[in-house]
Each structure stands twice: as structure tokens, then as C-alpha cells.
Amino acid sequence: xxxxxxxxxxxxxxxxxxxxxxxxxxxxxxxxxxxxxxxxxxxxxxxxxxxxxxxxxxxxxxxxxxxxxxxxxxxxxxxxxxxx
Amino acid sequence: xxxxxxxxxxxxxxxxxxxxxxxxxxxxxxxxxxxxxxxxxxxxxxxxxxxxxxxxxxxxxxxxxxxxxxxxxxxxxxxxxxxxxxxxxxxxxxxxxxxxxxxxxxxxxxxxxxxxxxxxxxxxxxxxxxxxxxxxxxxxxxxxxxxxxxxxxxxxxxxxxxxxxxxxxxxxxxxxxxxxxxxxxxxxxxxxxxxxxxxxxxxxxxxxxxxxxxxxxxxxxxxxxxxxxxxxxxxxxxxxxxxxxxxxxxxxxxxxxxxxxxxxxxxxxxxxxxxxxxxxxxxxxxxxxxxxxxxxxxxxxxxxxxxxxxxxxxxxxxxxxxxxxxxxxxxxxxxxxxxxxxxxxxxxxxxxxxxxxxxxxxxxxxxxxxxxxxxxxxxxxxxxxxxxxxxxxxxxxxxxxxxxxxxxxxxxxxxxxxxxxxxxxxxxxxxxxxxxxxxxxxxxxxxxxxxxxxxxxxxxxxxxxxxxxxxxxxxxxxxxxxxxxxxxxxxxxxxxxx
Numbered sequence: 099x100x101x102x103x104x105x106x107x108x109x110x111x112x113x114x115x116x117x118x119x120x121x122x123x124x125x126x127x128x129x130x131x132x133x134x135x136x137x138x139x140x141x142x143x144x145x146x147x148x149x150x151x152x153x154x155x156x157x158x159x160x161x162x163x164x165x166x167x168x169x170x171x172x173x174x175x176x177x178x179x180x181x182x
Numbered sequence: 183x184x185x186x187x188x189x190x191x192x193x194x195x196x197x198x199x200x201x202x203x204x205x206x207x208x209x210x211x212x213x214x215x216x217x218x219x220x221x222x223x224x225x226x227x228x229x230x231x232x233x234x235x236x237x238x239x240x241x242x243x244x245x246x247x248x249x250x251x252x253x254x255x256x257x258x259x260x261x262x263x264x265x266x267x268x269x270x271x272x273x274x275x276x277x278x279x280x281x282x283x284x285x286x287x288x289x290x291x292x293x294x295x296x297x298x299x300x301x302x303x304x305x306x307x308x309x310x311x312x313x314x315x316x317x318x319x320x321x322x323x324x325x326x327x328x329x330x331x332x333x334x335x336x337x338x339x340x341x342x343x344x345x346x347x348x349x350x351x352x353x354x355x356x357x358x359x360x361x362x363x364x365x366x367x368x369x370x371x372x373x374x375x376x377x378x379x380x381x382x383x384x385x386x387x388x389x390x391x392x393x394x395x396x397x398x399x400x401x402x403x404x405x406x407x408x409x410x411x412x413x414x415x416x417x418x419x420x421x422x423x424x425x426x427x428x429x430x431x432x433x434x435x436x437x438x439x440x441x442x443x444x445x446x447x448x449x450x451x452x453x454x455x456x457x458x459x460x461x462x463x464x465x466x467x468x469x470x471x472x473x474x475x476x477x478x479x480x481x482x483x484x485x486x487x488x489x490x491x492x493x494x495x496x497x498x499x500x501x502x503x504x505x506x507x508x509x510x511x512x513x514x515x516x517x518x519x520x521x522x523x524x525x526x527x528x529x530x531x532x533x534x535x536x537x538x539x540x541x542x543x544x545x546x547x548x549x550x551x552x553x554x555x556x557x558x559x560x561x562x563x564x565x566x567x568x569x570x571x572x573x574x575x576x577x578x579x580x581x582x583x584x585x586x587x588x589x590x591x592x593x594x595x596x597x598x599x600x601x602x603x604x605x606x607x608x609x610x611x612x613x614x615x616x617x618x619x620x621x622x623x624x625x626x627x628x629x630x631x632x633x634x635x636x637x638x639x640x641x642x643x644x645x646x647x648x649x650x651x652x653x654x655x656x657x658x659x660x661x662x663x664x665x666x667x668x669x670x671x672x673x674x675x676x677x678x679x680x
Contacts, residue, residue, distance in 0.1 A: 103638060105577050105599050105610065112512050112554050112590035114577035114599055114610075116634055135574050138561070140515075140554040140590060153599060173608055173638075175599035 102165050103172055104128070107153060108136035109179035121166040125150040125159045132178045146180040153177050192234055198303040199223060215299040218366050219432050229302030229422050233415050240311055244318065247408050251322065254404045263399060264330055269529050270462035271397055274390065276336050276526035279327040281454055282386070284344035285358050286320035292362040292374055296419060299367045305419060312416035319409045326405055335660050339525035346655040349523060349633050350453075353583035356630065357450050361443050368423050372436060373443035376420030379413050380487070382447040384479045386455045387413070389470070393459070396467045421491070428492050438622065441496040444484070445615040448502060449582040456510025457517055460540065461531030471543040473506050498615040505613070507544060511551045512587025519558075520572050522651060524662030532559075533671045553591035562669040563676065570666075572647055578632045580609040581616035604628060 099122050106117040119131045129148035137143050149158035153175035159168050170176075202210045213220060235243075264272065293316055296309030327340035343351050361373035387410040394403035427436040452472075459472040470478070488495070496502070518528045532540075532555045540547045561569040576585040577599065588597035600611040604624050611617040620627050633650075636642055642653040651661065 107595065107597055107599060109595065110553075110591055111597070112551065112587055113516055114586040114597060116575045116577055116637070135572075138557065139569050140519075140557050142553075142557055171608070173610070175601065175610075177595060179595075 102170070104170070105153075105173060105175040106132040106135065107175055107177045108132050108141060109177065110141040111136045112140060114175070119165065122164055124162050124164055125168070126161045128165065128176065129178050132176070136178075144180045146182055148178055149181050151177050151179075188236055188239070189234075192236065195236075196303045196307045197227075198306065199227060199301070211299060211301055213366075215295070215366055217301050217368060219368070219427070219430070219435065221301070221426065221430055221432075223301070225426060225430055226301035226305075227303075229304045229426060231304040231308050231418060231422055233308075233418050235311065235415075240314070244314070244412075247411070248318070251404050251408045254401055255326065258401050259329070263401070265333070267397070267399065268464050269527050270464055270531065271399065273462045273526040273528055274393075274458045275327070275399075275402060276339065277454060277458065277524075278386070278390065279323055279337075279340035280343040280525055281350055281354055283320065283323035283327070283340045285354065286316050286323055288358050288362055289374070290316035290320065292316075292370060293416065295363065296367050296371060300371075301367075302422075305367070305371070305423065308416055308419040312419065315412040315416050319412065322405050322409065326401065336525045336527075336662075339660070342655070343525065347633075347636075348525070348654040348656060349578070349583070352633055353453075353578075354450070356581075356583050357446050360626075361446060365439070368427065369435075369439045371420040371423045372427075373439050374420075375417045376424055376487075377440055377443040377484075378447045379417035380420065381444075381480050381484050382451050383410065383413050383417075384483075385451055385475050388479065389455065389459055389472075389475045392469060393463050393467060396469065397464070421487075424491050424493070433492065437493055440488070440493060441498075441615075442619045442622075444496055445498065445502070445619065446582065448505070449584055449612075449616070452505070452510040453513045453517075453584055457514035457528065457531075460510065460543070461514050461536075462529055465536055465539060468539070472510055473543065476506055496615075498613075498618070501614060508550070508589045509587060511540075511544070511547065512589070513585065515551060515554065516576055516585045516587060518664065519570065520576065521662035521664060522571070522647070523654060523656065525656065525660055527662050527664060530555075530558075530664060530666070530668055533668050534675065535671075550589040550591045559669065559672055562666050563672060567666065574647070575634060575637060575650065577610060578634050579612035579616050580630070580632055580635075581611055581620050581627065583632055584612060586610070586612040610634075 099120055101118055102121045102123070103116060103118045106115045108115075115135050117132050117135060119128050123131070126148070129150050133148060147161070149161070151158040152170070211217065217226070290313050293309045293312030297306050297313060300306045300309055324341055327337045330337040344354065345351070361378060362370060365373060387406045391403050391406045391410070394400070394406065424436055427433065456472045459468070459475060485495070514528070514531070517524060518530055521528050537548060537552060558570050561567065578584060579586055586597070586599060600614060600617045602609045602611065602617050602621060605628065609620060611620065631639065637645060637650065642649050
């Protein structure tokens with residue numbers, strides 16, 4: 099377990115933010131942590147699952163994979179977006 | 183005895199590039215300070231400053247200017263204009279004085295470097311008068327807000343800001359020290375004199391002076407006008423220098439420092455002047471949009487100047503033109519959202535009428551920034567003000583030290599972290615030009631820690647927003663706030679609709 103800061107690039111928001119989770123957190127938990135600072139603040143909530151991908155990647159990371167297992171480096175820019 | 187006409191003795195009087203007898207030339211003018219290009223002295227002797235003045239004339243003119251400014255101050259000293267002025271106007275003044283005031287003294291150091299290390303007599307002469315100019319500006323920018331400090335502690339930041347770790351101060355120091363006081367003299371007369379002082383200060387000083395006159399704030403209008411007349415004179419230290427560099431095969435070096443300075447100046451002024459002109463300035467007193475001021479004072483003027491000098495457009499020109507449509511809107515929203523970090527009270531400036539104006543000036547505003555503001559407005563209408571205040575930090579660029587912004591509400595991920603790994607450290611940039619500036623001189627910038635880097639390194643404790651505010655030296659009573667009474671315009675329209 100370790101603190102994992104990352105750069106949150108939340109789809110529909112106007113700026114990048116610093117967000118921290120734990121290396122044991124899953125991508126769903128990463129997305130929820132990022133959403134706290136964007137959704138219903140400047141981005142409307144949608145009734146769809148949130149997905150996480152490394153900035154510029156074609157595909158999202160699996161929803162249940164942990165930060166540690168995904169081998170993400172601290173301060174990686176992550177894109178968080180509503181599926182579909 | 184009849185006096186000689188000034189122009190009969192001026193050139194001789196400022197021809198002071200004597201041959202040193204007791205030290206070597208390089209000891210007198212170290213190349214790293216005076217001329218890394220090692221141009222011969224006879225080349226520097228061709229330096230011809232376009233605006234020539236003598237000490238006697240200088241003192242006479244400056245004395246008249248000071249009499250004008252301080253007379254207005256004395257005459258209007260008992261007026262309560264500031265108390266009656268709209269909050270947006272006070273925000274313009276507080277942000278201006280806090281961010282610009284102490285920088286004037288750094289500019290005096292820049293001028294003193296030119297006065298001491300310039301290879302041309304004319305450059306040293308212009309630098310000498312520039313020192314006197316900048317000290318005068320610093321004094322003006324301190325004394326005028328000082329009298330307001332007893333009314334409101336935020337005015338104290340006119341003197342305080344530059345000496346704190348407020349994020350605006352970290353960004354300001356990084357920029358100002360880069361372009362003013364840490365490069366060789368020929369380069370800094372281009373980065374500062376030719377680029378920053380000739381062009382960008384016009385946007386702040388002239389646009390605000392015009393707004394101030396329309397507002398009836400004759401004190402501020404006089405101050406900034408008086409300062410800008412000095413700037414437009416001593417800024418001319420750069421043009422003859424540029425001419426010498428281009429004529430002597432150093433165009434690439436000149437192009438490089440001009441390009442970096444233009445971009446860095448753009449980033450600072452979009453943050454300072456953009457919100458002031460398009461959001462803080464009362465709607466009924468606005469003359470032009472920030473973009474229109476930029477087009478008139480920067481794009482047209484700078485393009486003409488560089489063309490005259492044989493300099494190309496910066497390679498990132500299209501990126502700049504694109505940012506002109508959105509970057510200051512993002513910066514404004516960030517300033518408003520993170521308002522506790524500010525020493526002014528940023529008005530939102532997004533009432534229905536103001537939005538109509540923004541949409542007219544920036545077609546598409548309602549579909550991008552407007553959508554993000556809609557969420558803010560919904561929170562305020564429904565009593566969720568806490569959702570309009572920050573619980574984390576924005577990512578900051580490792581070059582300009584400013585938030586990384588883009589138009590919201592799109593599905594295209596225009597928002598992008600321009601990363602670069604250097605010596606095992608991951609750096610984050612707001613844009614390709616900021617990344618380019620870093621990559622071209624990594625040794626220069628690699629050691630600097632942004633506010634985010636300091637936070638992650640544990641230098642800021644506790645690691646919370648209140649901890650960050652304490653690190654910035656900003657206390658309750660000084661922190662920016664918005665009573666959000668503008669939301670009543672929306673509440674009224676909701677009632678009318680129901």
C-alpha cells in the first residue's frame with residue numbers, strides 16, 4: 099500500500115487536477131476519486147460507468163485492475179471518461 | 183555663452199567605450215554577461231538608440247510627469263471612489279498592483295545590468311535612464327495602493343505578493359527572472375525590452391488605462407499612463423540590439439529568445455489581463471474584448487516589428503492564435519474556482535447579459551465554458567456553494583507554473599498533459615511551446631519545483647488545501663471570495679419561467 103498521486107484529466111472538465119489514491123485501489127476507485135473533483139462541480143453527472151485509460155491510449159484499463167497491477171508510475175496523466 | 187544644441191554633442195557624450203588600460207576587455211565586459219556572441223567593439227559602436235535624451239531633459243520631463251500623477255493623487259485623495267467602485271474594478275486594481283508592483287524593482291535590476299554590462303554606450307545610457315524609470319514605477323505602484331490598505335488587507339498584497347509563495351508569485355518570479363535578470367544583456371534586451379515591454383505591457387497598461395478613464399478612476403488611469411510613457415521609451419533599448427544581432431549572423435539566437443519570451447509573456451498576460459478585461463471590467467464600461475486588444479496591440483504590432491527586423495513568426499504561431507480563443511477563459515474559471523488562493527475577489531462575470539457578450543465576442547463560449555459554468559450555477563441555485571470551492575490542487579505547468587486548461591464540455595480531450603522525462607524526473611507542461619522552452623535549455627529549468635512538486639515533496643504541511651493556503655501566506659480576511667449575489671439574476675429568471 100502506498101499513496102499514488104496522479105494527474106486527473108476528466109472528460110468535459112476545463113483543467114487538469116492532482117488527485118491521490120492508494121496503489122491497491124482499482125480503476126473504478128481511481129475514477130470515483132477523480133470524479134469527486136470534477137463531477138457536479140463543472141461536469142454534469144451521467145448514469146454510465148466511468149472508465150480510466152492512460153493519456154493517449156486507445157483502450158481503457160480493466161475496471162478491476164489495481165494501480166499496482168497496472169504498473170502505473172506516480173503522476174501519470176490518466177483520462178477518465180463516461181463509457182459510451 | 184550659447185549652449186550647443188543637444189544633437190551636436192549627444193553622440194560624443196555617450197561614446198564611452200574606451201579602451202581599458204588596467205584590465206582586459208573581457209574582465210570589464212565578461213562575455214557571459216555582455217556578449218556571448220563575441221561581436222567586435224566596432225559592431226557594437228553602431229548601436230543607435232532611437233529615442234535620445236539627456237539627463238537634464240530626462241529630469242525635466244519626469245518631474246512634470248510626477249507632478250501630474252501626484253497632483254491627481256492629492257486632489258482625489260479624499261474621494262471615496264474605491265469604496266464605491268464595483269468589486270470587479272477593485273479586483274483589477276488589486277491583481278495589477280500585487281502582480282506588477284514589485285516586478286518594477288526587478289526591472290530596475292534588469293536596466294542596471296544593461297547600464298553596467300551593455301557593450302554599447304547608447305545601450306548603457308538607455309539602461310541608466312531605465313533604472314530611474316523603473317524605480318519610479320515601483321514607488322508609484324506601492325504608494326497608491328498603500329493608502330487603501332487601511333480599508334482592506336488585500337491591498338497589502340501590493341507590496342507583499344512577490345515575497346510570498348503564493349502561486350501567482352511563484353509563476354511571476356519564474357517568468358520575470360527568466361526574461362529580465364538571468365540572461366546576458368543582449369538577450370534580455372530582446373526578451374524584456376523588445377518583446378515584453380514593447381508589446382505586452384501595452385495590453386495591461388493601455389487597455390486598463392482606457393477602462394479606468396471610462397470608469398472615472400482618474401487616479402489609476404494617470405498612474406498607468408504615466409508609467410507606460412516611460413516603458414515605451416526605454417523599451418527601445420532592444421530594437422537596435424536586435425538589428426545588430428541579425429546583421430551579424432546571430433538571427434537564430436535572437437529568434438530563439440524572442441520566441442520564448444513572446445510565449446512566456448502571453449501566458450502571464452492571459453492570466454492577469456484576460457480575466458480583467460473580459461470578466462472583471464463592468465459590462466457597461468467595456469470597450470473591447472481581451473482578444474481584440476491582443477489583436478490590436480500584440481498581433482498587428484508584433485508582426486510588423488518582427489517583419490521590419492527580418493525575424494520570423496514564432497514556430498507556434500497557430501497554437502498561440504488557437505489559445506487566444508480560450509486560454510484566458512480557462513484561467514478565469516480556475517481563478518474563480520480556486521478563489522481562496524487569491525488576494526482579490528474575482529467576480530464571476532457570467533450573468534445572462536455577460537454571457538451574451540462573451541458569446542458575441544467568442545462564438546461557442548456557451549457550448550464550452552458556458553456548460554461548465556451551468557454546473558456551477560446549478561450548485562449555487564440549490565445551495566451547494568461548497569461544490570464551487572476546491573478540495574484539491576490544479577496541475578501546474580513546470581515552465582509557466584500556471585494551471586493546465588482547455589475548453590471544457592467536449593469529447594475530444596483537447597485537455598492534455600504535455601509530459602517530458604528528463605534525468606529520471608517527469609515534467610508536466612501546459613503546451614508544446616512551454617515544453618519546447620524547457621527542452622531547449624533543460625539545465626536552466628530542471629531544478630525548479632512547482633507548487634505541486636513542493637506539495638508532493640512534503641514541503642507543504644498539512645497536505646490539504648488549508649495547508650497550501652498557509653504555505654502561500656494567505657490568511658482568512660485576505661483570501662479571495664465571491665458572495666455570489668450575481669446568482670440572483672438566474673434565480674429571477676427561474677422564477678419567471680415557473
